[in-house]
Each structure stands twice: as structure tokens, then as C-alpha cells.
Amino acid sequence: MRFLRCILLALVCFAILCRLHPHCATHAATVPANPPVTWSRQIAPIVYQNCTTCHHPGGSGPFSLLTYPEAYRRGPQMAEVTQSRFMPPWLPAPGYGDFLGTRRLSDAQVALIRSWVESGMPEGDASAAPAAPHYDATWQLGKPDLILTIEHPYTLTASGSDVFRNFVLPYPLAATHYIHAMEILPSAPQVVHHANVLIDRTASFRRSHPTDWQLGVPGMELELDAGNTFDPDSHFLFWKPDTPVLEEPEGMPWRLDAGNDLILNMHLKPSGKPETISAQIGLYFTADPPAKHPMLLQLEDDRDLDIPAGDRNFVVQDELKLPVDVDVFGIYPHAHYLGKELDGWAILPNGRKQWLIRIPNWDIDRQSVYRYRTPVFLPRGTVLHMHYLYDNSADNIHNPNSPPIRVCAGNRSVDEMAHLWLQVLPVNVPKGSPDPRLQLEQAWMEHRVEKNPGDLIALYNLASARAGLGHYAEAAADYRKILAGHPGDARTLNSLGAALENAGDAPGAEEAFKQAIASGADTCDPQFNLAQLELKNSKFAQAEEQFRDLLRQCKGDAETHNGLAIALEGEGDSAPAQAEFERALELDSSNFTALYHLGEMAIESGQPERAVDLLEKAIAQHPDDVDARERLAMGYAQSGRQDDALTQLRAAVRIKPGDANLHALLSQVLAGTGQLEQAIEEQNQALHLQPDDADGWNNLGVLEARTGNKTAAREDFQHALQLAPGHAQARANLARLAQP
Numbered sequence: 001m002r003f004l005r006c007i008l009l010a011l012v013c014f015a016i017l018c019r020l021h022p023h024c025a026t027h028a029a030t031v032p033a034n035p036p037v038t039w040s041r042q043i044a045p046i047v048y049q050n051c052t053t054c055h056h057p058g059g060s061g062p063f064s065l066l067t068y069p070e071a072y073r074r075g076p077q078m079a080e081v082t083q084s085r086f087m088p089p090w091l092p093a094p095g096y097g098d099f100l101g102t103r104r105l106s107d108a109q110v111a112l113i114r115s116w117v118e119s120g121m122p123e124g125d126a127s128a129a130p131a132a133p134h135y136d137a138t139w140q141l142g143k144p145d146l147i148l149t150i151e152h153p154y155t156l157t158a159s160g161s162d163v164f165r166n167f168v169l170p171y172p173l174a175a176t177h178y179i180h181a182m183e184i185l186p187s188a189p190q191v192v193h194h195a196n197v198l199i200d201r202t203a204s205f206r207r208s209h210p211t212d213w214q215l216g217v218p219g220m221e222l223e224l225d226a227g228n229t230f231d232p233d234s235h236f237l238f239w240k241p242d243t244p245v246l247e248e249p250e251g252m253p254w255r256l257d258a259g260n261d262l263i264l265n266m267h268l269k270p271s272g273k274p275e276t277i278s279a280q281i282g283l284y285f286t287a288d289p290p291a292k293h294p295m296l297l298q299l300e301d302d303r304d305l306d307i308p309a310g311d312r313n314f315v316v317q318d319e320l321k322l323p324v325d326v327d328v329f330g331i332y333p334h335a336h337y338l339g340k341e342l343d344g345w346a347i348l349p350n351g352r353k354q355w356l357i358r359i360p361n362w363d364i365d366r367q368s369v370y371r372y373r374t375p376v377f378l379p380r381g382t383v384l385h386m387h388y389l390y391d392n393s394a395d396n397i398h399n400p401n402s403p404p405i406r407v408c409a410g411n412r413s414v415d416e417m418a419h420l421w422l423q424v425l426p427v428n429v430p431k432g433s434p435d436p437r438l439q440l441e442q443a444w445m446e447h448r449v450e451k452n453p454g455d456l457i458a459l460y461n462l463a464s465a466r467a468g469l470g471h472y473a474e475a476a477a478d479y480r481k482i483l484a485g486h487p488g489d490a491r492t493l494n495s496l497g498a499a500l501e502n503a504g505d506a507p508g509a510e511e512a513f514k515q516a517i518a519s520g521a522d523t524c525d526p527q528f529n530l531a532q533l534e535l536k537n538s539k540f541a542q543a544e545e546q547f548r549d550l551l552r553q554c555k556g557d558a559e560t561h562n563g564l565a566i567a568l569e570g571e572g573d574s575a576p577a578q579a580e581f582e583r584a585l586e587l588d589s590s591n592f593t594a595l596y597h598l599g600e601m602a603i604e605s606g607q608p609e610r611a612v613d614l615l616e617k618a619i620a621q622h623p624d625d626v627d628a629r630e631r632l633a634m635g636y637a638q639s640g641r642q643d644d645a646l647t648q649l650r651a652a653v654r655i656k657p658g659d660a661n662l663h664a665l666l667s668q669v670l671a672g673t674g675q676l677e678q679a680i681e682e683q684n685q686a687l688h689l690q691p692d693d694a695d696g697w698n699n700l701g702v703l704e705a706r707t708g709n710k711t712a713a714r715e716d717f718q719h720a721l722q723l724a725p726g727h728a729q730a731r732a733n734l735a736r737l738a739q740p
């Protein structure tokens with residue numbers, strides 16, 4: 001034992017030996033004797049850097065280490081827990097992933113604490129000590145832009161097992177906001193072990209707990225309904241009392257829309273006295289929408305979790321091949337009390353092994369999200385691996401069961417889990433390709449279905465990802481598989497209808513929508529889709545009836561009013577159609593469809609100023625819509641703003657250079673401003689794209705004639721007549737050319 005100590009204290013031993021051995025004396029003359037390690041010079045800086053974020057009054061650590069007397073009292077214990085690496089708490093092994101905020105003392109720092117303790121923990125020159133850091137329970141980034149508060153505080157009993165509680169915090173604003181930072185301030189941080197914030201896009205949790213959601217709902221993990229649009233979870237909104245405020249990387253804020261709920265999932269630990277727990281969530285907005293769209297991916301194999309009592313080496317693994325290049329931003333390993341060794345790595349296509357994380361001594365109480373200092377690039381074809389070892393023996397000090405019992409997967413903390421979450425950002429995405437996250441979703445869900453063909457949520461998500469990628473027939477086949485087991489499932493029938501419609505099977509789609517409506521559950525979506533299908537097939541009267549029914553039975557949103565308007569327009573009732581578009585615009589002032597149609601109506605009724613106003617707003621919504629730009633150009637031209645009209649049309653031609661009509665229209669406006677050479681050029685472009693257009697040849701002839709090029713004009717008129725012998729204007733123009 002003594003020998004061991006001496007090894008550990010090599011520094012100190014050496015110094016002593018030097019002084020004892022005479023032949024060291026010459027060195028001693030040039031090398032100053034090591035001054036003793038003191039609190040003020042060496043230890044306080046280490047403690048303030050690495051310990052006091054938790055060890056301050058009110059912090060998550062069980063005592064304060066802010067002052068010399070406090071540290072003095074704990075000195076030997078500090079030496080012990082830093083030597084054993086129990087403190088500061090940090091699970092990942094060094095060298096297996098370079099994480100932000102790594103909490104690990106260097107060997108030299110550990111040795112310094114040890115020698116300080118060995119030499120009696122001297123304070124040293126108090127005036128040389130750094131100022132103690134200041135901690136308070138206020139917002140770290142200043143006042144948040146929005147603070148959400150738990151409405152009904154929860155009372156945690158003095159003792160008993162851990163409590164998992166979900167608090168619903170409705171997002172109260174009407175406008176969408178982007179959040180670049182979030183902080184949680186619980187009223188009793190000492191009992192809040194950690195918290196997750198989930199975004200419920202469809203308020204599904206609240207709907208599934210209609211009577212008690214205000215009070216908070218127990219449960220460790222929850223399943224939320226993501227709705228009909230692909231909007232995957234993209235951020236780790238994980239929080240622990242001692243972690244700094246969560247700031248998202250540049251260009252990667254997350255989003256809250258009207259009607260969203262935040263769900264604060266808190267893990268509470270009874271502390272010996274009852275505590276009333278409330279919490280505030282502070283949100284910091286940024287004006288810029290996300291430029292990068294990450295996604296959370298999960299490796300897991302909960303189904304394999306069936307750990308016999310006493311088994312100390314139970315392995316669970318999973319792997320997933322990446323279909324796209326990604327940067328990995330963060331990682332979140334998760335197991336419960338029996339987890340022992342949690343490893344994650346990637347095998348690159350060239351065979352190289354890239355470690356993502358290695359946790360040699362798992363401890364659920366110290367779980368955390370880890371963010372890489374620099375994102376880890378993984379090319380497509382890389383295979384992600386999860387390899388977890390569980391210890392269900394009595395030797396596992398975290399084992400909640402004594403004696404050990406068989407443990408399976410489950411939602412309670414005494415059950416087990418095997419999850420490895422990664423936050424990935426697809427990179428090197430070819431321009432014009434569909435959302436690369438759909439490819440990730442497809443690969444992930446395919447893998448889930450492979451592992452467990454009965455996983456209907458995965459099958460549904462897989463089908464939806466396929467539909468999103470344009471593989472409609474495959475998607476329809478998957479939806480049918482679900483329906484084979486759950487005939488009449490309204491949502492699946494509705495999705496099947498949409499896939500069939502996109503696959504070009506209108507009758508099949510109609511039947512699926514009708515079956516979904518007949519199922520009686522959730523009829524609004526399929527009815528809306530059926531009405532849209534009828535519009536597409538020009539069954540305007542039927543569509544009108546459906547839309548009117550929707551307005552009575554379901555919500556009267558802008559798109560329903562638009563649908564009714566288009567049906568009415570199709571039936572020739574333009575005044576009531578206009579009124580419906582106006583109603584849609586009242587409900588949603590930036591609704592493209594309403595702006596576009598009302599703009600078009602304004603042009604037709606000779607109100608170019610109003611048309612310009614509406615269509616400018618429409619283009620602000622969809623800058624790439626050439627039809628809207630074309631109509632806006634007409635509005636400008638009608639109001640005498642020829643230059644603006646030209647600018648619009650040139651922009652439209654840039655977006656869609658292969659559109660003959662745009663070139664022809666541009667030619668007309670150019671001709672109107674006397675720019676004949678350019679007008680001829682554009683008309684030639686149009687005819688190059690659409691050589692059989694007799695009107696086009698006639699127009700080209702007129703332009704040639706105006707520049708005095710009679711030969712060219714004659715050929716153009718003749719060409720028009722060859723294509724359309726009855727073309728009266730071309731014949732008249734040709735005749736006029738012949739006159740002197």
C-alpha cells in the first residue's frame with residue numbers, strides 16, 4: 001500500500017529523494033525547489049474550472065467547493081474521486097470521440113490535487129487566488145424572447161422511486177418562430193435529474209389526455225403523432241441541471257409553429273423532503289429560418305432485450321447503413337441500470353473503423369447528449385454500429401434487483417433499453433434531389449421492418465418516405481400490407497389514396513378515399529383529398545358539394561375555401577368563386593393559391609394595380625412560380641410599367657428556359673418598347689422550342705417586316721401558311737408585303 005502511494009506521488013517522492021541524495025545538490029542549485037502546491041495557486045483554478053459548475057450552493061453537486069474552507073473539508077475525498085475518475089462526472093472514454101464540454105482532468109491535474117492533499121492542503125497566499133466564479137439561477141443568455149411556464153406545479157414526495165413526468169406547454173404565439181437557444185429553469189433543480197423537451201407538432205399528446213394534460217402526465221417515453229407532413233425530430237433538446245444553455249449550431253435553429261406543444265419530460269428524484277416542482281422554459285429566437293436540416297437517427301434493439309438473472313455479459317447490437325453522406329453533430333447513448341459498456345462506431349466504405357463513442361462504465365444517472373467538437377463526416381455506404389453490454393449480476397452496483405431477476409425491454413426504469421441516437425446532417429446533396437432526410441428515413445424504417453415485420457409504425461413511416469421520394473407504387477404496396485392486418489384504418493386508407501393518385505390510379509385513389517370516409521374515423525383528410533381529386537378530374541359540382549360539406553363538418557381553413565372557389569370557377573360562377581378566394585386570403589394573408597387566382601381575376605377584370613399588388617405578394621411566397629411571374633408581367637404591362645414587365649419575364653425565362661410561351665411573351669413586350677432586335681431573338685428562341693407554332697411564325701414575320709427585312713418576313717409568313725394554310729393573318733400580311 002505504501003509503495004503504491006509512492007508510485008502515485010512520483011512527483012513528491014522524487015522531490016524528497018533529491019533533497020536527500022548529495023549528488024543531486026548541483027542540480028538543486030540551478031533548479032529551484034518545487035514550491036508546495038497550494039489552494040490559491042494550483043487547486044482553486046482547477047476546481048473553479050472543473051467542479052464548481054455543480055459544486056456551488058444550490059447547484060446539482062451535494063456540497064459547495066467555492067471556498068478554501070469548503071475544499072479543505074473535502075480534500076481527501078477530492079483526491080480520491082479525481083484519482084478514480086468518479087469526478088468530474090464524464091462517461092465517454094478519451095480517444096473515442098472528441099466532444100464539446102469534455103469534463104476530464106488531465107493526469108497532471110489529478111496528481112496536483114493528490115499532492116496538495118498529501119502536503120496538508122495549504123491555502124498559500126490568499127490574495128493570489130482567482131476570484132470564485134459567480135453562479136445564480138437566472139437566465140444565462142439574458143432575458144429569453146419567450147418564457148413558457150408549467151401551469152400546475154407538481155408535488156414530489158419525500159421518498160419513493162424516481163418519477164417521470166410530462167408537462168405540456170402550449171406554444172402560445174400565432175406566428176412561426178425559429179429557436180437558436182433554449183434554457184430550462186426548474187424551481188427545484190436539486191430534484192430534477194434531467195429533462196427532455198419534445199415538440200408535439202399536432203398537439204397529439206394533449207388530445208390523447210384530454211382531461212388531465214394540464215396537470216402533467218406520468219411516463220418515461222411517449223409516442224407522438226407527427227402528422228401528415230414529413231418533419232422528423234431534428235434536435236436533441238436534452239437538458240441537465242449543470243449543463244450550459246443549449247445553443248444550436250449556426251444555421252440550425254429549430255422551429256415552432258402555431259398550435260405546436262412543447263412537452264417537458266422530467267426525470268425527478270425524491271430528495272428526502274417533499275418538493276413542489278415548477279419550471280420555466282426560456283426560448284431565444286432568431287430571425288433566420290434554418291439553412292441546414294439535421295435529423296435524429298436511432299439504432300436500437302429492444303426486442304432482443306431479455307436478460308437472464310445473473311448474466312453479466314448480455315450483448316445487444318444493431319447496425320444501419322447510411323444511404324447519404326452525413327455530418328454527425330451529436331450522439332446520445334441510452335440504457336438503464338443494467339447497461340455496462342456502451343459502444344458506438346462506424347465502419348467506413350474503405351473498411352476503416354471510426355469510433356463515435358465508448359462508455360466503459362455506464363451509469364444511467366450520468367446519461368447525457370454528447371456533441372462533437374467538429375462534426376464527424378461519414379460518407380454514404382458507412383455502416384453505423386451499436387454494441388451494448390449488460391450486466392444483470394449481483395456485482396453490478398446499479399442493479400435495482402437483489403437478487404437479480406430476468407429483465408426485458410420496457411418503459412419503466414427497472415426495465416431495460418438499448419438505444420443509440422445520432423444527430424446527423426445530410427451533406428453533399430446533389431442539387432434538385434428530394435429531401436435527403438427521406439432517404440435516411442427510408443433506410444432506417446426498412447431496417448426496422450426487417451428486424452420486426454410486425455412494426456406497423458415503421459411500415460407506415462417507410463411507405464410515407466417512399467411516397468415522399470416519388471416511389472408511389474411501392475408506397476401503395478406497403479400501405480396495403482398494413483391494411484391487410486388493419487382493414488378500415490382511416491389514416492392508412494387516406495395515405496393509400498394519395499399514393500395511388502400520384503401513381504396515376506385515379507379510380508383506385510377515389511375508392512381508397514371513399515373507404516376512409518366510410519370508416520367514420522377522421523374523415524376530414526380523406527374528404528378533402530377526394531374533393532381535390534374531383535377538382536382534378538373536372539367534376540366541379542361534386543367537388544363543390546364535398547368542399548361545402550367540409551366547411552360545415554371540418555375546419556374552414558384557407559385551402560378548403562380555395563378548393564370551393566376553384567370548383568365554383570369551374571362551374572362558371574366567378575363572382576362567388578372570387579368571394580371564396582377572398583375568404584381564404586382573410587384566413588391566411590400569404591396564401592399563394594388565393595393571391596394567384598385573385599391576381600389573375602384582377603387582370604381579367606382590368607384592375608392591373610390590384611393584380612400587381614396581389615401577384616407581388618404571391619411571388620414573395622413562391623419566387624420560382626413562373627405562372628405567377630408571367631401574370632405579374634401582364635399586370636405591369638397593363639399598368640404601363642413595361643420595364644418591370646420585362647424584368648419579371650426575364651426572371652421567369654431564367655427559371656424555365658425551355659418554356660416557349662415565355663420567350664414569345666417576352667418578345668411581345670420587347671416589341672412594344674421598340675427593342676425589335678431583341679424581340680426577334682426571343683421569338684426565334686420560342687420557335688426553336690416550338691417549331692410548329694404558326695402564330696409564332698406570323699409574329700416573327702411581323703417583327704422582321706418592322707425592321708425592314710422583307711425577305712425574311714416573307715419566308716416567315718409562308719412558313720406559317722405551310723403549317724396552317726387557313727391562317728388569315730399570315731395571308732393578309734403576305735399580301736401587304738407584296739404591295740409597294
Ligand code: HEC
Pocket residue numbers: 046047050051052053054055060061062074077078081082087088089103105242365
Ligand atoms: C456535472 C456536475 C459535477 C461536477 C462538474 C463535479 N461534480 Fe462532484 N458530484 C456531483 C454530484 C451530483 C455528486 C453526488 C454523487 C453523484 O450523484 O454522482 C458529486 C459528488 C462529489 C463528491 C462526493 C463523492 C462521494 O463519494 O460521495 C466529491 C468529493 C466530489 N463530487 C468532488 C468533485 C470534484 C473535485 C470535482 C471537480 C474535479 C467535481 N466533483 C465535479 C456533481 C459534479
